[in-house]
Amino acid sequence: xxxxxxxxxxxxxxxxxxxxxxxxxxxxxxxxxxxxxxxxxxxxxxxxxxxxxxxxxxxxxxxxxxxxxxxxxxxxxxxxxxxxxxxxxxxxxxxxxxxxxxxxxxxxxxxxxxx
Amino acid sequence: xxxxxxxxxxxxxxxxxxxxxxxxxxxxxxxxxxxxxxxxxxxxxxxxxxxxxxxxxxxxxxxxxxxxxxxxxxxxxxxxxxxxxxxxxxxxxxxxxxxxxxxxxxxxxxxxxxxxx
Numbered sequence: 001x002x003x004x005x006x007x008x009x010x011x012x013x014x015x016x017x018x019x020x021x022x023x024x025x026x027x028x029x030x031x032x033x034x035x036x037x038x039x040x041x042x043x044x045x046x047x048x049x050x051x052x053x054x055x056x057x058x059x060x061x062x063x064x065x066x067x068x069x070x071x072x073x074x075x076x077x078x079x080x081x082x083x084x085x086x087x088x089x090x091x092x093x094x095x096x097x098x099x100x101x102x103x104x105x106x107x108x109x110x111x112x113x114x115x
Numbered sequence: 116x117x118x119x120x121x122x123x124x125x126x127x128x129x130x131x132x133x134x135x136x137x138x139x140x141x142x143x144x145x146x147x148x149x150x151x152x153x154x155x156x157x158x159x160x161x162x163x164x165x166x167x168x169x170x171x172x173x174x175x176x177x178x179x180x181x182x183x184x185x186x187x188x189x190x191x192x193x194x195x196x197x198x199x200x201x202x203x204x205x206x207x208x209x210x211x212x213x214x215x216x217x218x219x220x221x222x223x224x225x226x227x228x229x230x231x232x
Contacts, residue, residue: 034220043208043223051218090158103221107158
């Protein structure tokens with residue numbers, strides 16, 4: 001079984017400040033980790049992924065995430081938040097050893113960036 | 116980049132009628148597509164896995180006869196909500212992975228907001 005936890009329902013940050021959205025996971029095989037963003041009444045947009053290699057992954061719109069195997073975490077970060085970053089963010093995991101493609105999503109974290 | 120097109124983006128229907136939602140991969144092929152349902156302020160719930168040329172695999176608790184899935188080609192999957200009821204009102208999202216690219220992420224459609232009156 002695989003699972004994802006996003007402990008914060010909402011994260012508030014002032015524009016220009018750094019932001020972190022937390023994610024921890026559990027998977028029996030190799031973790032393939034993803035971050036997606038969802039704007040109101042829209043589908044999900046892919047931000048970044050970790051499959052293998054460098055633990056620090058850079059993605060779209062200036063976001064990055066750090067894979068920490070010992071802490072089973074994959075926190076999303078951005079050095080300087082923008083008001084337009086306000087959205088719903090989902091962390092997801094897939095078992096890389098499993099041939100299936102199913103992703104398991106966290107509950108989502110709403111990011112509010114205030115001017 | 117890979118694009119998944121979902122249609123319609125919103126639909127309002129009367130209770131008892133059926134609604135079909137289409138999910139197309141525009142520039143890649145997908146033997147497998149996924150259908151999710153999202154309730155307000157909640158995460159995505161996987162409803163079923165759509166397999167090209169064969170029967171869909173439904174998650175526990177999802178009614179097969181109510182949510183009919185057809186995956187007739189490598190670029191099209193459809194979800195039909197039959198005999199819709201107000202409790203079926205929700206946001207439905209499909210996704211697909213480019214089978215021609217290793218470790219490709221899932222790409223999502225923009226979703227369909229269904230309102231049953």
